[in-house]
Each structure stands twice: as structure tokens, then as C-alpha cells.
Amino acid sequence: MHALLRLLILLSTARKRPKLSMFETSSVPMRALLTDIDMAGHINNGMYFSLFDLGRFDLMVRAGVWDEMKKNKWTPVVQSETITFRKSVVFNQKFTQETRILGMDEKSIYFEQRMVVDGEIYVQATIATRLLSKEGPVANEKILATMGLGPPEDLVLPEWVARWRADTALPGARRPAPHLWV
Template identity: 70%
Template sequence: MHMIFRLWLMLLKARRRPQLDLFGVGSLPMRALLTDIDIAGHINNGMYFSIFDLGRFDLMVRAGSWDAMRRKRWTPVVQAETITFRKSVVFNQRFSVETRIAGMDERSIYFEQRIVADGEVYASALICTRLLGRQGPVSNEEILAELGVEVPAGLDLPEWATRWRESTALPGARKPAPHSWAAGLRR
């Protein structure tokens, strides 16, 4: 993450902010910095995912799951993500990163995240995540047991998200994923 100083600052501040329920909504106030914007004067499309990282960490710290993850030496990783843009966030504009768990499947935890300014959604994303331990991926059952939480009734992953994940998934890291574009490229 190239936003390491912002991450450290957020981690320090998150411990002093009100606690959250893991299945609640986290809201992280921010401002678009010079390092966030591109030549067009708005937040660069790639920066949104780094900003969303901060929102997920804020939720995990404030919900108490970050300490449990660190104790177990679990590392969060993103498996897939999709984003939709509506409006541009410009330099120095205040906004918030809104984060919640959208649902779970048999392997992954999905976060819905939004960039909100002046009460309006500017961008919305769905991020598919996993936790990795020393022995590999950690099951959702083990995560929930360690955190001492249950999935709330009605927290069902939207059908479109399931279809999206199935249609975009790459083979697992232990399976081959050959690349074949090179044979068809013009030189």
C-alpha cells in the first residue's frame, strides 16, 4: 500500500473513535489530497481502491477484529473488486468512506464500500476478501469463531455479486493459469 503514512495515522485515530459492530457501517471522514488526484484534478481511479483499504481497516480496528487478526497472524487479501463511478471527487474536497460487510459465501467476505460527499454517492465498490494464515486461507467459520460473532439474519450476498465472482474468478494459485495473448499479438 503506497498510503502507508495515512494508514498509520488512521490506525492511531481509529482506536480513539467509537467502537463499531463488525456488521455495522463504518464511516471514515477524509479529504482529497494532492497525492490522490491525477492530471484531470480529481481522485485517480486507481486511488479509490487504496482509499477503500483505509475504510476496511478502520472498520476492522473499531470492531475489534484487527487485534484478533494480528494475534492469529492472519493477513487480509483482496481476491476481486469492482467499482462504479458516478461523480468526481476533486482536490481538497471532503468526503467519507462508508464501509459495511455486504455478505459472505463459503470462502470469502464481501465488503460494500462507497465514497460519499454532501450526502451523495460518488463511487461504489464491492470487494471480495479472504484472510490468509500460516497454513493458507482461513475459513469463514474459523474467523467467526475467533471473533465470537454470528452472521446477522438477512445478510445475504446479492445474487449479482455471486454471478460476478463466478464469472470473473481466476484459477487458484496452485492451478495453472497459462497466458496466451502473446501468440496473437502483432509486432
């Protein structure tokens, strides 16, 4: 529930912050709250993904993508994510959450997100996302056309991300995925 409250606050304040292109980096100042931490006194590993959701919403609102999503009734979903922890963000510690689009392929938009304390990376995640409509997944070309954009020429999806995505993918939702340990 606290993440929902944070989301509502973020959505109401993001519009007051400087506008961004969807290919720029969003930086959101935050503080580790009591509801974020676990028994060890640092942000719970699962909570990072909830906080990263907020960073993507900030970028979408400030880049104008959020309004287009609402107008077109598109819903954002996460398809895959991976995270690396370097240092712990502890209770009441200030940090910034940095979010940028890492690249795109024919199916997904990939984000790189970081928790940064005093200019130092503490946590980094890579997240594969899509937008869905009632008709199904929205093509990235349609998203870019709706925004009146093309991807920057220097926006090249790192090879390791493509391999990670292929190596960890489950079958599509319309194909069987039997639960068998092998």
C-alpha cells in the first residue's frame, strides 16, 4: 500500500519537474523509509523493484508518454528483470533513483535503473517492459510514432541484454509451459 501512496505522490509531483525526452535520464531523489526495509535494516531486495517502478513512471510522465498511454489505454508490464546489489541502502538514507532507456528490440523496451548514493552506484537493475492494449502488445514502432520520435542512432541494445533475454525467456502466454523440474 505504501508504494501506491508513493506512486500517487510521484504522479502529482512529476509534472512540476522539468520535462524530459523519453531517451533522457530521470533522476528521482528518495529516502529509505521504514516500510522499505527488512530485519537487517536495509531496503528489502524485493522492494527495489517496487521503487524502480516509480522511476519508470517518473520518466514516462515527464516525457509525455504517460498521457499517451492513458489516451490509448495502454498498460505497462514488466516481462523480465535482473538486479545486482553492490552496497545496502539503509533506513533513512537519502539516494537518487536513476532511470534511462537502455535499448529496444522488436518486442521490448529495456530500462537500466540504479540506486545512487553520493554519486556511487549501490544497486543496478535491467528491466524488460512492454505496453499492452486490449488487442495485445503494442509494437515499439507504434509507440515511437505516437510520440513523434525515432530511436536515437546511438541507442543500441547491448549484446549481453539480448542474450540474457533469450536465455531466460519463458514460452509465450499462448504456448504451454508445463511445470517440470529438469
